[in-house]
Amino acid sequence: MDMLNFENLGAVLDEDEEVETKFEKFGAFHKTNIVFLLDLTHDMLLPSSMKSKESGNAVSLAYACLIAIRQSVLDMIKHSSLGGGSRDRVAILGLMHNKTVVLLGMQLPSAETIKIIDELSEYVGDAPAKQGSAINLAKAFDMAFTLLKDFQGDAQIFICTANDDPCDRIMRKGFSERLVVCSKATDLTQNHMMSIKLLAVPPRDRLKPFDVSLFWQNVASNQGSDDRTVIESLHDLIQHVRSLTRPTAITVPSGSNIKLRVRDPKRCGSYCMQLHVNLYALSRSRDLNPGKSFRIDVDDGSFLAEVRVRDGKIVKQDSNIYAATHEGEGNSRNDDTLTKTSTVDASPQPPQVLFQRKKVLKFRERDIKVWDADELTRITKHGNPRCIDIVGFIQNDRINREFRGQSPQYLTLVKNSEEEEANYWCALWHACRRLNATCIAALYLRESNAPKQILLTPHSEVRDPQGYMRLPNGFYVHHLPYKDRLYVNVRPKQATRRLRTDQHIMDSLHRILQGISKSYFYPLNDRNSDKQWRVLEALALDQAPPKFDPAAIEYPQEITTDLGNLRAICYKHKKSKSLAELSKSKRSRKH
Incomplete structure (x- = not known):
């Protein structure tokens, strides 16, 4: 079953508690820092076609996006358990109807992050849909840059909105907001290597579909838009965040060893190889140099081989055969293949094929x-x-x-x-x-x-x-x-x-x-x-660790973790709603 069911959103909530305490046991991870820009204006607060399984009521697009973000953060927690110290960070910036931007937490993905999202979901579920769709993306980009600039690793900015024309067209000081936003987006993507991604969520009963090209034209101009990822569903958002935190291959930093244990074919009847990889050490690597080779040691120390890595992955010439020679014959080459070591200044003995096996980098379930x-x-x-x-x-x-x-x-x-x-x-x-x-x-x-x-x-x-x-x-x-x-x-x-x-x-x-x-x-x-x-x-015990408070991050004065603004709006709406229901019940009693 998919992580998100658009017809039955409550199914996600039912499964969360079952998977929350299960963590990945091995893998090499990249540091990923994500800022979600969540539009909380009129269209995003209107009821959508998605319904909650628990209540059966239609939920707003903002609420649905928060569920997707929650699932993504949960996935980040599960797949960064090998990290060692500070790793992934996640933040949510709420873009309000009055063009204010509220920071809803920048921290390590943890139970506290999930708690903040759950608390925000409760308020967003009752928030009134006020008129106005313009959001202050310029200020949001400034905040995102302030949050991301000091962290190592990938920097991702997700814009969750139903508005394909979010910029105000009023000229201020001779500049339009669109030009300012485009300038800031270009600076983030080209000068600071930050990636901007879109979660386009068209609201129900909209006459025209979400115009993706118009959005990019308004937000980031046409320059460099080809390499930007467009995410068109909540499920795609979750899958994309997973791809940032889940290992797809073994990352091999220079200087790390992979130990091979080779069985004697005369004794076992067939060739066999087992990888002895310290994935915990690989996940802590901070200085991956894809251009350098590293040495592979066989378990008994009698064989050597040279391997090159490209983009953090082992580069091999043949998917079925790896070659290695006796110690002393190894000689690194500058090609992008698994080196068949030279014998110019060593013994004339030819290289030995230690094993023949397909998909040797794949871990088996019986492991x-x-x-x-x-x-x-x-x-x-x-x-x-x-x-x-x-x-x-x-x-x-x-x-x-x-x-x-x-x-x-x-x-x-x-x-x-x-x-x-x-x-x-x-x-x-x-x-x-x-x-x-x-x-x-x-x-x-x-x-x-x-x-x-x-x-x-x-x-x-x-x-x-x-x-x-x-x-x-x-x-x-x-x-x-x-x-x-x-x-x-x-x-x-x-x-x-x-x-x-x-x-x-x-x-x-x-x-x-x-x-x-x-x-x-x-x-x-x-x-x-x-x-x-x-x-x-x-x-x-394979359980979720208790909360451990990370070191406090000092933000500039204009960036503060503040739910008060949103709480005040929701509380006022909820209070007026309860008073209306109370007066209605009193009238019904009189009749």
């Missing part, structure tokens, strides 16, 4: 294992020596500042030191969009054959023959043989007790973090870590 609360409860009673407890948290900005350049998968704080000799400490850290502090797990590795990779998972037992598992929301995906895995135990709250952490571990960890400052590290039993722990366990 996924869903954890439930019962499994987690059972495993907390399991005294597996590979399960290690999280001991505390440290703030993200300190981690990024002090440990820049180290692996984003885990940080080796002390390795083979004189004090610990064969034993060493690792700090496994994870940062997600909702977690302002990073969880630190002190890993005391007593085994001489330490694992190559460390996983953060709520489970330490269940596995399939291939060794695949599904990690909790927001955690990176990395496949390793079961014997090489080390697990950090994330336990559900009902099974959590105050840990009696080894004082030797805590003292060592504090010494390690001495250069950062103890004040930034919160042990697990510290009250400052309660919020972080609740977020972490919610992720481990």
Whole structure:
């Protein structure tokens, strides 16, 4: 069933609660910042042909647009759970009938954003349709620029309107509003690389259809209009926002490794390849350079291959065959193909075809294992020596500042030191969009054959023959043989007790973090870590994390989050409506 049903709008609301707590588990995402310019003038507040399933009443176009925006924001929340710190932003600018512009919030997509949209929907549903259709797009573009200019990533501006001629034709100071709006739109698209998109929603009983060409002529002139996307339905809006936040391919920044595990065809009877990709690290990349190549390491370290990426995607010569050679024979080339490595200054041995397989970048459904609360409860009673407890948290900005350049998968704080000799400490850290502090797990590795990779998972037992598992929301995906895995135990709250952490571990960890400052590290039993722990366990249980307030954004004085204007209009209308109904009921009683 489609996300939006134009004949039955209430179906969307029924499904929201079911999908709101389900998050994507892997993917490489681009930062996307979106400002919705929502027209709240006469035509947008008139009843439309769409009806609410709950009440059966016709809803206004503005209300329908808010439902589409809500679904889009919900999708942004679901598909940016791997983000690590600040990621996508979304804002709604209400363009009122009196040419005022009201900012209805610019923030990380979160439960608070959904709450604002729901609150706005309630008021818009009762707002009176006043005469007048002109909106102040010039001021709205200025506000959108102020909101978007300081954020990295794609900048998208969606105009949701039923008016194809929104500009006032009155000349002011020798300039028409149309020229001012066109000038600002051109500046946004050409000089600041912002994209302007249209959601054209023709109202019911309109004599002529929405004139898209007239709209672009009035708003952005004909210059550059060919590359602008025109969205003609609410469903298209949702799909377009999805395309901005959902991964379509693995994004490979320069310097990142993709590990390949190749099975011996003599033993297995056929070629097989498995991707070992740290998608969590890829999703955090900020410096993608599509022109550079990166190295692919085979699991045992004996093979190398060179790959080039273009526009964030792996470029390959043949969809069925990848080639690699023995270590020492690899030599990067400057063509846009998967390099068949040169053997000019190395062994004359020809390149070996490691595997032949179609669609190797596609993840399979059997790669996924869903954890439930019962499994987690059972495993907390399991005294597996590979399960290690999280001991505390440290703030993200300190981690990024002090440990820049180290692996984003885990940080080796002390390795083979004189004090610990064969034993060493690792700090496994994870940062997600909702977690302002990073969880630190002190890993005391007593085994001489330490694992190559460390996983953060709520489970330490269940596995399939291939060794695949599904990690909790927001955690990176990395496949390793079961014997090489080390697990950090994330336990559900009902099974959590105050840990009696080894004082030797805590003292060592504090010494390690001495250069950062103890004040930034919160042990697990510290009250400052309660919020972080609740977020972490919610992720481990595949639940929506609790609200975590992002840092406040300072706006210019003319831009303020203000629902008061709209509330006053709606309250006045609702009060007069209730008084009219009350007097009507009194008259009926007299009769």
